[in-house]
Amino acid sequence: xxxxxxxxxxxxxxxxxxxxxxxxxxxDVWIAAVPVTWDVVPNGRDAIGGTTFTKDQTVFRTVVYRxxxxxxxxxxxxxxxxxxxxxxIPGPLxxxxxxxxxRVHFKNLDTEFKRPHSMHFHGVTYAPGSDGAFIPxxxxxxxxxxxxxxxxxxxxxxxQSAGVWPYHDHSPSMHESIEGGLFGMLSIRxxxxxxxxxxxxxxxxxxxxxxxxxGRAFLGNTPIMRAKVGQTVQWDVMTLGxxxxxxxxxxxxxxxADGTPEDTRTVGPAExxxxxxxxxxxxxxxxxxxxxxxxxxxxxxxxxxxxR
Amino acid sequence: xxxxxxxxxxxxxxxxxxxxxxxxxxxDVWIAAVPVTWDVVPNGRDAIGGTTFTKDQTVFRTVVYRxxxxxxxxxxxxxxxxxxxxxxIPGPLxxxxxxxxxRVHFKNLDTEFKRPHSMHFHGVTYAPGSDGAFIPxxxxxxxxxxxxxxxxxxxxxxxQSAGVWPYHDHSPSMHESIEGGLFGMLSIRxxxxxxxxxxxxxxxxxxxxxxxxxGRAFLGNTPIMRAKVGQTVQWDVMTLGxxxxxxxxxxxxxxxADGTPEDTRTVGPAExxxxxxxxxxxxxxxxxxxxxxxxxxxxxxxxxxxxR
Amino acid sequence: xxxxxxxxxxxxxxxxxxxxxxxxxxxDVWIAAVPVTWDVVPNGRDAIGGTTFTKDQTVFRTVVYRxxxxxxxxxxxxxxxxxxxxxxIPGPLxxxxxxxxxRVHFKNLDTEFKRPHSMHFHGVTYAPGSDGAFIPxxxxxxxxxxxxxxxxxxxxxxxQSAGVWPYHDHSPSMHESIEGGLFGMLSIRxxxxxxxxxxxxxxxxxxxxxxxxxGRAFLGNTPIMRAKVGQTVQWDVMTLGxxxxxxxxxxxxxxxADGTPEDTRTVGPAExxxxxxxxxxxxxxxxxxxxxxxxxxxxxxxxxxxxR
Numbered sequence: 046x047x048x049x050x051x052x053x054x055x056x057x058x059x060x061x062x063x064x065x066x067x068x069x070x071x072x073d074v075w076i077a078a079v080p081v082t083w084d085v086v087p088n089g090r091d092a093i094g095g096t097t098f099t100k101d102q103t104v105f106r107t108v109v110y111r112x113x114x115x116x117x118x119x120x121x122x123x124x125x126x127x128x129x130x131x132x133x134i135p136g137p138l139x140x141x142x143x144x145x146x147x148r149v150h151f152k153n154l155d156t157e158f159k160r161p162h163s164m165h166f167h168g169v170t171y172a173p174g175s176d177g178a179f180i181p182x183x184x185x186x187x188x189x190x191x192x193x194x195x196x197x198x199x200x201x202x203x204x205q206s207a208g209v210w211p212y213h214d215h216s217p218s219m220h221e222s223i224e225g226g227l228f229g230m231l232s233i234r235x236x237x238x239x240x241x242x243x244x245x246x247x248x249x250x251x252x253x254x255x256x257x258x259x260g261r262a263f264l265g266n267t268p269i270m271r272a273k274v275g276q277t278v279q280w281d282v283m284t285l286g287x288x289x290x291x292x293x294x295x296x297x298x299x300x301x302a303d304g305t306p307e308d309t310r311t312v313g314p315a316e317x318x319x320x321x322x323x324x325x326x327x328x329x330x331x332x333x334x335x336x337x338x339x340x341x342x343x344x345x346x347x348x349x350x351x352x353r
Numbered sequence: 354x355x356x357x358x359x360x361x362x363x364x365x366x367x368x369x370x371x372x373x374x375x376x377x378x379x380x381d382v383w384i385a386a387v388p389v390t391w392d393v394v395p396n397g398r399d400a401i402g403g404t405t406f407t408k409d410q411t412v413f414r415t416v417v418y419r420x421x422x423x424x425x426x427x428x429x430x431x432x433x434x435x436x437x438x439x440x441x442i443p444g445p446l447x448x449x450x451x452x453x454x455x456r457v458h459f460k461n462l463d464t465e466f467k468r469p470h471s472m473h474f475h476g477v478t479y480a481p482g483s484d485g486a487f488i489p490x491x492x493x494x495x496x497x498x499x500x501x502x503x504x505x506x507x508x509x510x511x512x513q514s515a516g517v518w519p520y521h522d523h524s525p526s527m528h529e530s531i532e533g534g535l536f537g538m539l540s541i542r543x544x545x546x547x548x549x550x551x552x553x554x555x556x557x558x559x560x561x562x563x564x565x566x567x568g569r570a571f572l573g574n575t576p577i578m579r580a581k582v583g584q585t586v587q588w589d590v591m592t593l594g595x596x597x598x599x600x601x602x603x604x605x606x607x608x609x610a611d612g613t614p615e616d617t618r619t620v621g622p623a624e625x626x627x628x629x630x631x632x633x634x635x636x637x638x639x640x641x642x643x644x645x646x647x648x649x650x651x652x653x654x655x656x657x658x659x660x661r
Numbered sequence: 662x663x664x665x666x667x668x669x670x671x672x673x674x675x676x677x678x679x680x681x682x683x684x685x686x687x688x689d690v691w692i693a694a695v696p697v698t699w700d701v702v703p704n705g706r707d708a709i710g711g712t713t714f715t716k717d718q719t720v721f722r723t724v725v726y727r728x729x730x731x732x733x734x735x736x737x738x739x740x741x742x743x744x745x746x747x748x749x750i751p752g753p754l755x756x757x758x759x760x761x762x763x764r765v766h767f768k769n770l771d772t773e774f775k776r777p778h779s780m781h782f783h784g785v786t787y788a789p790g791s792d793g794a795f796i797p798x799x800x801x802x803x804x805x806x807x808x809x810x811x812x813x814x815x816x817x818x819x820x821q822s823a824g825v826w827p828y829h830d831h832s833p834s835m836h837e838s839i840e841g842g843l844f845g846m847l848s849i850r851x852x853x854x855x856x857x858x859x860x861x862x863x864x865x866x867x868x869x870x871x872x873x874x875x876g877r878a879f880l881g882n883t884p885i886m887r888a889k890v891g892q893t894v895q896w897d898v899m900t901l902g903x904x905x906x907x908x909x910x911x912x913x914x915x916x917x918a919d920g921t922p923e924d925t926r927t928v929g930p931a932e933x934x935x936x937x938x939x940x941x942x943x944x945x946x947x948x949x950x951x952x953x954x955x956x957x958x959x960x961x962x963x964x965x966x967x968x969r
Contacts, residue, residue: 092489092490093487093489093525165911167909167924167925168914168922168924170912170942171912172944173912173943173944173945173946176911176912176944176946176947178911178947179709180880180945180947180963181708181709181880182708183945183963203914205914205915205916205922206914206922207922208921208922208923210924217709219953220953220957223953224953264488264489285951285953286953287952287953287954289597289621289905289927290621291621291622291623291624293475293623295473295484295486296478296479296481296484298476298513298514299513300513301610301919302611302917302919302920302921303609303610303611303918303919304610305516305610305626306476306513306514306515306516307516307624308475308476308518309475309621309622309623309624309625310624311597311619311621311624311927313905313906313907313925313927313951313952314907314925314951314952314953315907315909315925315951316907316923316925316926316927316951317925318921326478327481328480328481328484329481329488329491330481330484331484331486331488335593335621335622335623335624336595336621336622337527337528337531337532337593337594337595337622338595340528341528347488347491400797400798401795401797401833572796572797597905597929598929599929599930599931599932601783601931603781603792603794604786604787604789604792606784606819606821606822607821608821609918610919611917611918611919612918613824613918613934614784614821614822614823614824615824615932616783616784616826617783617929617930617931617932617933618932619905619927619929619932634786635789636788636789636792637789637796637799638789638792639792639794639796643901643929643930643931643932644903644929644930645835645836645839645840645901645902645903645930646903648836649836655796655799
């Protein structure tokens with residue numbers, strides 16, 4: 046069975062549209078690297094610290110991953126009200142289940158900076174040709190896709206692929222690209238594993254001098270995550286770049302895979318994890334990186350839990 | 354049943370005074386933010402590197418948490434010979450057991466810097482009003498306690514609260530406060546869990562340009578932890594601020610919750626963990642952060658184990 | 662039963678020479694600290710970024726650990742084609758099994774810088790005299806071995822010693838030494854645990870301004886790890902110094918001790934871990950630190966898997 050990215054990127058709110066289980070599915074996903082104008086601080090201010098910023102401090106041109114309808118019909122709409130949106134940073138959340146084949150059709154539409162790009166996927170299985178990482182003398186076309194060119198990555202979600210994983214540019218322009226936000230996440234359910242009611246993508250990264258969550262800095266700009274008491278919520282956390290972060294949610298705890306309760310966890314470059322709980326704490330809470338300097342430079346957001 | 358902070362802060366040496374178990378207890382704790390003079394290097398020297406420091410390099414005014422007797426009778430004495438002391442950095446160790454209600458009566462006595470302060474507790478359960486974190490437009494009086502004002506935080510140690518956890522200022526002056534040492538720890542035993550014979554608080558933080566353990570830098574200033582062969586020892590480790598550390602104890606190992614032996618563990622901002630073992634290695638040992646630059650700037654102490 | 666270091670350092674390729682199991686063995690190992698000329702970038706270039714370096718940027722004099730035959734007969738040869746070589750950075754891989762006694766005969770041959778040196782071993786059990794860590798007023802001769810002098814460290818691989826561990830200088834010249842590469846690893850099998858077919862040492866460290874794997878920077882200089890489909894491979898990862906890294910291998914995943922699959926893991930100063938898998942992915946892959954700046958400064962290597 047094949048499905049288009051259309052269903053994949055609609056995010057948690059529409060997950061009910063997807064079949065509950067599947068076997069030997071092949072998912073087809075269309076994702077391009079496209080130049081966009083990005084504003085790290087759309088409202089121009091740090092609501093806690095009081096600092097204001099001008100647009101020349103916060104707006105810049107960059108290249109992001111954007112999902113398209115089947116066969117590059119048209120870019121999917123920006124679903125800014127959803128967590129797993131198509132706004133650009135991070136790129137579209139790719140949902141799959143253990144056992145799925147995934148074909149990612151990639152096109153480099155970077156006609157502005159004219160840099161090569163690629164996609165390298167963590168957590169999944171693939172042949173070297175789909176690795177997407179530039180190795181002088183060894184790697185093939187999928188590791189160095191020139192502007193105007195395309196490549197299809199063939200991935201498999203094996204038994205050890207359950208979890209959440211980063212994907213990112215690993216071409217010769219990797220370092221500039223990652224600083225500019227050219228990354229996204231895979232969310233792979235275990236075989237038969239229940240979907241959460243709410244799934245929140247939290248991509249922590251230093252971008253344009255700010256400390257961002259999903260490419261935005263400071264309360265009022267970073268995503269507002271929303272859930273209701275009784276819902277199962279899942280947080281998909283990762284970071285890329287040079288920095289280590291500690292992910293913290295107020296008023297909540299979760300239990301580690303080893304049985305240890307925690308409410309703060311270290312995440313280093315290209316690490317990723319998901320945590321789940323059944324929501325029972327109504328209120329307006331903070332989630333943030335607990336590195337003081339990162340929090341002060343914007344890596345903080347709101348989590349709003351309403352009563353049932 | 355209610356108990357005052359008096360018993361709570363006396364630390365490991367006097368833990369025998371506490372009832373062995375309890376059910377549906379409510380603990381009352383009185384803690385104020387108070388200005389103090391703090392000396393990071395009381396003996397003025399780095400015993401390993403040989404550098405000496407003048408008092409204008411090591412002494413400064415700051416605000417710390419200090420425990421009081423019931424109803425603000427008087428500040429509890431500084432028990433500098435104990436690990437869980439009331440010297441100021443870190444603030445008093447709050448002991449509880451899963452199932453306990455904890456009421457923390459907080460007063461901001463910062464008449465010197467005249468900054469707002471608060472207490473935010475990790476690991477425990479509470480309503481949003483007791484979160485203690487400043488959120489413009491949402492948070493209440495407990496997140497922004499002005500000098501001369503008071504607030505009572507109502508906490509619950511639930512099943513996932515077993516372990517050790519940081520508490521710290523999360524008011525608008527959070528960043529300056531944490532750099533100045535306005536933090537402490539909770540130590541929550543599982544239901545019916547045995548107390549260790551010795552409990553060592555290790556709060557790692559960069560303070561006043563030094564790398565400190567419990568607010569002190571270099572051998573001769575940092576706490577000397579003491580135990581006897583046959584005793585169960587517990588180390589409560591946490592850090593706050595901008596830095597990541599690796600906690601190491603010489604001549605000893607412990608087993609992770611996942612069964613892996615280790616003698617060094619990463620701890621990032623607001624992370625915390627406890628490790629336990631039955632002491633069997635007499636001698637004078639080092640414990641330290643294994644980040645070379647931190648060790649060189651003072652984050653190192655002595656652990657002395659005597660024969661039974 | 663006693664064996665010399667000769668067998669110990671020959672590395673994974675020759676492990677078949679070693680007896681499969683042993684009980685109450687005593688291993689004798691001869692290791693000296695010796696001055697050497699070290700070239701961080703032997704081929705003078707960053708194959709990915711294209712930068713070239715002159716020898717005055719990459720070559721320096723330093724002190725490393727080198728293995729000798731029994732009773733200091735002669736230095737063991739540099740087995741540069743093996744992973745566990747005797748080239749100097751890291752020092753010789755010391756293999757043992759839980760239950761083994763290990764005697765490390767150490768000699769300080771640093772006649773050039775004339776600094777004291779020592780060996781401090783993680784993961785194993787020993788009396789304070791074999792700790793090798795300088796503590797003013799407490800430590801003995803093994804913590805401060807002067808040039809021309811020798812010391813024997815007596816270690817025991819107890820039940821909690823299974824795994825891989827760093828060893829390093831912990832004398833008064835520790836900080837300069839570690840920056841210069843005076844460190845190595847222990848690899849201790851559990852009692853009766855099967856040896857892997859291939860064992861790869863990955864010591865991550867900042868050396869001479871480069872980000873190195875086993876003292877080398879950039880593809881073409883860093884070790885090329887090799888395996889065949891069907892072989893059990895083990896990666897022994899550690900770091901020393903000031904930095905945190907994230908170890909990543911392309912095209913592969915492993916399962917944590919807590920059951921979580923991962924392909925990237927944080928390792929902080931003096932932390933260490935081993936991961937194993939049965940090889941099933943032929944190709945030429947990258948392994949690297951995923952901290953962008955470290956990768957760009959050389960912390961990246963090749964892993965080549967051939968068909969059976």
